[in-house]
Amino acid sequence: MTEPAPDPLERLRERLAAFPDGEVRTGTVAGFGERGDVLVQLDGDDPQTPTGSIPRHLLSWAAFEDPGEVVSVGQRITAEVFGVNEQSGHVTLSAKACEDEALYGYLRSKQRGDVVAGTVAAVLNFGVFVRLDGEPAHPAYPGTGFVRIPELTWSRIDHPEEVVRPGQRVSGEVIGIDTYQGEVVVSLKALQEDPWDALTAGTGDVVTGPVTKVISFGVFVRVGEAAEGLVHESDLDGRAVHEGQELTVRIVEIDRVLRRIRLAPAG
CATH class of the missing domain: 2.40.50.140 (Nucleic acid-binding proteins)
Known part of the structure; x- marks a missing residue:
């Protein structure tokens, strides 16, 4: 009787459980890939096929032209698990993370x-x-x-x-x-204290504050310790405003979730 094919999702779950991100694992350098990756035979993993690899950018803090300058086949290596390929179950490793103990x-x-x-x-x-x-x-x-x-x-x-x-x-x-x-x-x-926690002004209030930034579509005005609101250019009616200038504005809308305040000139 033919045994059912292994469930790929179950195999992936097993691989993820066996190699969680951030865990430090050891193995032996088994060779080099075409893109300069270092192939690793992980301890306790399939003894026939290298199932771990270190991308060249995760190999070392030192500058090198060829990965063979850093490691050699048969060398023991310690690396951090950086992820598991969902299709192949191949483990991506970072030797650089563990290089400087x-x-x-x-x-x-x-x-x-x-x-x-x-x-x-x-x-x-x-x-x-x-x-x-x-x-x-x-x-x-x-x-x-x-x-x-x-x-x-x-x-x-x-x-x-x-x-x-x-x-x-x-x-x-x-x-x-x-x-x-x-x-x-x-x-x-x-x-630091969140300025929005100290913001006591509400919708409809008139306040005076300095212009903190002039942008293409309006100006920002400080209405609290560090909270700022936007006066849209369409509400300025062509009025010239510069940074540092004190501007009296009316609070049109306060969105505390998005941390946005809409303002309009008060007069």
Whole structure:
């Protein structure tokens, strides 16, 4: 009697359970793929066929031209599970995540909600690197902590340098651990008061505040500590307005879910 074919979904569930994301596994380098991937014979897995692979961008923090410069066939390797292919059950691994033991251990010692402190190491147009207190030297970046632009402040900004500068001491809350980049993702604004919690003005109120930004379709006006509302250009009737100018406006609508305030000139 012929045995029924294995259920592919059940096989996938078994693979996902056996190789959860973030788990560290060991194996032996079995060869190299056509695209520069490193093929891995995972311990405890199919002894006949390599069922793990390390994409070249997840192999090492060091620069290299050929993966053979970093590893060789038969070499033992430790890597983090980065995912399981839903069709083949093949396991994608990151050796880079585990390459620097001190960095990996430091990342794993942090949890969401932890409060960390450090010194701003670099201010770039896409975010801020922070050298966290007690961190090991990062193999590629000026600091292990990273603050994305939306997590710097509740206020509207054009560039991170409006908020922080190199050498400045900062504190923030850990909102993620990114072993892919080797970073502790930090939010500075998580420790700041949300201006929307302090917003007491309501629909119909008339307030006066500075123009914080002039854009093609209107102007933003601060109506609270850091909350801002938009006056659409169609409501300005061609009136010239510049940043920093005090403008008296009426609150037309407040959407606390989307954090939007619609304004109109008061007179």
